[in-house]
Amino acid sequence: NAGVTQTPKFQVLKTGQSMTLQCAQDMNHEYMSWYRQDPGMGLRLIHYSVGAGITDQGEVPNGYNVSRSTTEDFPLRLLSAAPSQTSVYFCASSELRSYEQYFGPGTRLTVT
Amino acid sequence: AQKITQTQPGMFVQEKEAVTLDCTYDTSDQSYGLFWYKQPSSGEMIFLIYQGSYDEQNATEGRYSLNFQKARKSANLVISASQLGDSAMYFCAMVLYNFNKFYFGSGTKLNVKP
Numbered sequence: 126n127a128g129v130t131q132t133p134k135f136q137v138l139k140t141g142q143s144m145t146l147q148c149a150q151d152m153n154h155e156y157m158s159w160y161r162q163d164p165g166m167g168l169r170l171i172h173y174s175v176g177a178g179i180t181d182q183g184e185v186p187n188g189y190n191v192s193r194s195t196t197e198d199f200p201l202r203l204l205s206a207a208p209s210q211t212s213v214y215f216c217a218s219s220e221l222r223s224y225e226q227y228f229g230p231g232t233r234l235t236v237t
Numbered sequence: 238a239q240k241i242t243q244t245q246p247g248m249f250v251q252e253k254e255a256v257t258l259d260c261t262y263d264t265s266d267q268s269y270g271l272f273w274y275k276q277p278s279s280g281e282m283i284f285l286i287y288q289g290s291y292d293e294q295n296a297t298e299g300r301y302s303l304n305f306q307k308a309r310k311s312a313n314l315v316i317s318a319s320q321l322g323d324s325a326m327y328f329c330a331m332v333l334y335n336f337n338k339f340y341f342g343s344g345t346k347l348n349v350k351p
Contacts, residue, residue, distance in 0.1 A: 158339065167241075167328055167341040168282075175337055183338060215282065224270050224332050226339070228282035 127151050131216050131229035138206040138236045146201040146232050148216030155221040157199040158183070159191065161212040162231075168215065174199055175221060206236045240264060241329050241342035249348050250319045257304070258314040258345045260329030268334040271312040273303065276326040276344070285327075288312060319349045 132147045150157065158173035160183075170183030172191040180191050188210060190202040199218075203210060213233050217226040242261045250256040262271065273285040288296045288303045296303045304313040312331075316323055329342040 156337065160339075160341075165246075165343055167243075167343045168330075168339075169341070170339055173337060173339075181337070184340070213280070217282075221337075222334070224272070224339075225284050225287060226282075227284075231280055 129216055129218050129227050129229035131214075131232050133232060134230065136232060136234050138203070138234065140206060140208060140236060142206050144203050144206070146203075146214055146216075146234075148199045148201065148229060149197050150199075150218040150227070151197065152218060152227065153196060154218035154227070155196070156224075156226075157193065157216065157218045158226070159189070159199070159201045160215045160217065161185065161210075162215060163212050171201065171214075203234075208236045210234065211236045240340040241331055243329055243342035243345050245345045246343075247346040247348070249350055250316075252321060252349055252351050253318055255315060255317045256319055256347065258316070258327050258329075258347065260312045260314065260342060262310050262312060262329075262331050262340075264310075264331065264333060266333050266335055270332045270334065271303065271305065272330040272332070273301070273312075273314045274328045274330060274341075275323075276328065278325070282328075286314070316347075321349050321351060323347060324349045 129150045159171040160168040174180045174193040216229040219226040269290045271288045275283045286298045300317045302315045326344045
């Protein structure tokens with residue numbers, strides 16, 4: 126039981142490049158979410174999903190896309206990276222209505 | 238609009254003493270949950286405690302208790318008998334059940350002194 130896994134752990138992008146951050150969970154959780162953590166600002170919700178085929182926007186969705194084709198996977202796509210997207214990204218999952226979220230180890234992204 | 242406010246950017250506590258980390262929240266929803274997470278310097282997020290808006294008793298988990306005052310919209314975390322391993326960032330969070338959305342505060346850095 127691996128819990129929530131994220132890849133890569135570190136990534137450096139140039140402005141304008143696109144990439145996908147991967148997130149997978151093996152706990153059959155319906156709810157999955159993506160956050161970014163910036164210094165002094167805590168975690169902010171980017172996108173979330175309550176089940177396969179269903180996604181919705183969080184607090185800071187601009188510049189990011191998500192899809193949920195399976196229960197297990199919830200990738201986050203950066204369409205055209207900007208320096209303002211330099212952050213640590215966390216994926217999390219939970220049972221719906223439980224809300225005890227299990228977090229992945231995070232991806233540290235730097236955009237130059 | 239900021240929904241979770243943690244007014245203590247940093248705190249010190251002596252080992253074995255109790256410490257209270259403050260958290261206030263803002264919502265007009267009646268159905269919500271409140272959480273505390275710990276983030277050590279290694280970076281992972283660790284769930285500590287949960288309180289539902291309809292729970293009448295304060296939640297407790299071992300040395301952690303959540304002092305829930307609904308009328309004041311506060312959800313303070315009390316750590317009893319602090320240990321050196323409690324040194325970390327602590328985040329207060331809220332979920333609005335009707336929207337499935339989580340909101341986090343900016344965190345409090347706790348340092349436990351030997």
